[in-house]
Amino acid sequence: MLHGYGSSILEGAWLxxxxxxxxxxxxxxxxxxxxxxxLSPIKWLARLGEVYTTLIRGIPDLVxxxxxxxxGQDLMNRIAMALGSTDYIDINxxxxxxxxxxxxxxxxxxxxxxxxxxxxxxxxxxxxxAYGMGSAQVFWxxxxxxxxxxxxxxxxxxxxxxxxxxxLISVIxxxxxxFKAKSAADATHEPFxxxxxxxxxxxxxxxxxxxxxxxxxxxxxxxIKAAEL
Amino acid sequence: MILDYNLIWENxxxxxxxxxxxxxxxLISLFFGLVLAIPLALMRVSRSPLINFPAWLYTxxxxxxxxxxxxxLIYFGLAQFEAVRQSVFWPYLSSATFCACMxxxxxxxxxxxxxxxxSLKSIPYGEIEAAKAMGMSRVTLYRRILLPSALRRVLPQYxxxxxxxxxxxxxxxxxxxxxxxxxxxxxxxxxxxxxxxxITAAVFYLxxxxxxxxxxxxxxxxxxxxxxxxxx
Numbered sequence: 001m002l003h004g005y006g007s008s009i010l011e012g013a014w015l016x017x018x019x020x021x022x023x024x025x026x027x028x029x030x031x032x033x034x035x036x037x038x039l040s041p042i043k044w045l046a047r048l049g050e051v052y053t054t055l056i057r058g059i060p061d062l063v064x065x066x067x068x069x070x071x072g073q074d075l076m077n078r079i080a081m082a083l084g085s086t087d088y089i090d091i092n093x094x095x096x097x098x099x100x101x102x103x104x105x106x107x108x109x110x111x112x113x114x115x116x117x118x119x120x121x122x123x124x125x126x127x128x129x130a131y132g133m134g135s136a137q138v139f140w141x142x143x144x145x146x147x148x149x150x151x152x153x154x155x156x157x158x159x160x161x162x163x164x165x166x167x168l169i170s171v172i173x174x175x176x177x178x179f180k181a182k183s184a185a186d187a188t189h190e191p192f193x194x195x196x197x198x199x200x201x202x203x204x205x206x207x208x209x210x211x212x213x214x215x216x217x218x219x220x221x222x223x224i225k226a227a228e229l
Numbered sequence: 230m231i232l233d234y235n236l237i238w239e240n241x242x243x244x245x246x247x248x249x250x251x252x253x254x255x256l257i258s259l260f261f262g263l264v265l266a267i268p269l270a271l272m273r274v275s276r277s278p279l280i281n282f283p284a285w286l287y288t289x290x291x292x293x294x295x296x297x298x299x300x301x302l303i304y305f306g307l308a309q310f311e312a313v314r315q316s317v318f319w320p321y322l323s324s325a326t327f328c329a330c331m332x333x334x335x336x337x338x339x340x341x342x343x344x345x346x347x348s349l350k351s352i353p354y355g356e357i358e359a360a361k362a363m364g365m366s367r368v369t370l371y372r373r374i375l376l377p378s379a380l381r382r383v384l385p386q387y388x389x390x391x392x393x394x395x396x397x398x399x400x401x402x403x404x405x406x407x408x409x410x411x412x413x414x415x416x417x418x419x420x421x422x423x424x425x426x427x428i429t430a431a432v433f434y435l436x437x438x439x440x441x442x443x444x445x446x447x448x449x450x451x452x453x454x455x456x457x458x459x460x461x
Contacts, residue, residue: 058438059431060396062403063410067431070417071424160293167295171403178297185305192306199294199302206293 002197005184009194012177013201019094019176020163023101027162030106035113049110056107061165064104069096069172093174097166105162112154116147149220156213160206167202177201236420237429240412247412248433254326254398254408258333259391262341265334269342270379271371274349284342291339296397299336304328304404329401337394344390348383349375381452388445392438399434409433 002009037049056064073091080089120143128138170178181198185191272284291299307313307322321327352375360374402411413430417423450457 055435058435060399060410060434062399063413063427063430063434066410066414066417067424067427071427073423074421075424164295167297168400170297178295182301190309192302192309195298195302195306199290199298202295202298203290203293 001193003184003188003190005180005188005194006197009177009180009184009197009201012175012180013205015094015174016163016166016176016178017205019097019101019166019169019174020159022098023105023166024159024162026098026102027105027109027158030102031109031113034106034110035117038110038114039117053107053110056104061100061104062168062171065097065100065168065172068100068103069093072096093169093172096172097169097174101162101165101169104165105158108158108161109155112151112158113147115154116150117143119150120146145220149217149224152213152217152220156210156217159209159213163205163209164202167198232425233422234425236422237416237425240416243407243412243415244409244429244433247407247409247430248437250401250406250411251395251398251408251437254330254333254401254406255391255395257330258337258398259394261330261334262337262394265338266341266345267376269338270345270349273342273346288339288343291336292343296332296336296400297403300329300332300400300404303332303335325401325404325406329398329404329406333394333397333401336397337390340390340393341387344383344386345379348379348386351382352378382456384445384449384453388442388449391445392441395437395441396434 034049034052037045038053040046040049069091073089073096076089076091080087124142124146125138128142129135133141166176167178170176170182173179177198181194185194188194269284269287272280273288275281303322304325313319313322316322356374356378357370360370365373398408399410401408402414405411407415409430413426416429417426420426
């Protein structure tokens, strides 16, 4: 049915999963930094965090991808030339994809993390400090386990959007499953078949993610009472 | 000077034309998306699985697959079938603008339907009981009480969806439409100024985001005034 392109698309799917996971790891780091900035008592740092989240959320993913991949590459080369370098800098689409996606979803996640952080009663932090824990210990032992629970719904949402957004990276030439499907569709003149297959793979990916994250949600909410309506 | 904005300045009309296309595609897809979303939302709040399940499946599949795949399925995919190419719809289905609007409308209908269904479910039950006590039929209940209230209450979440949709329309540039992103791609390719070209597009989108946010604030003040915190 797929004219022997099945394995090539599966390879692309593997790349898509890798891209999504790596980008998410970067986004979590950036999101934590962004949330810390926004919660910072120092005015200009909080302002910086706000500018980051507002700017990124107001610009389409596709424009940011094109801007960072083509624009960033061109700008780096112009700067390198101005500095007297003759080497041409070439950005790898995978790296560009990870950076762009990480950068975009870092902004969304910083909002999620900020909300989760603010949902934890301040007394718990004070209690931790009173017990003689350092601020790192308070962060890892008291804040993180509870933040996971508060952040999971927002995180799930962001993860799903990120997974789906990876399809856009094919536009800058990364050979993910979308790219592979497009090549196969052009070669066989059966675009519907191949894009439907990709749609199915994405649906599988999002469904599995939902199941895993729902399980995690239950795990981190152990001992939490919810009122029955 | 590392950056060169003279050429961008000369090509601003192209960007403004692009902004018009972006807005046109956005308005058309939002309109048809909402028209489709209302019956879908009503199906989603139904207790009968026979009515609920098809709508659930529709929103699940649409929300679980990337917009780009949906767009490609409609724009490139449908041409695979001889029957489609022979049909009377072919002149429409071979147009990029039509396909983009259709794909976006289908996409936003799924998201809006879920938002609207959530809003319908969150209506205070007292309102429904009062309507029933007044002797309203189901149809009247939906027409006079449930839908007007749900459509108002959904406004804050729907404004988010509209902003997301505005950003999504940038995908239209991949199927040859010259919207804001398309204008940037044209300028970038013609003069090889990718950085300046896409930064300009980003500024256009930011301005549009800002305007839309303000419009929704005004709409909320108009239609959700009764839910706003009291001002002294």
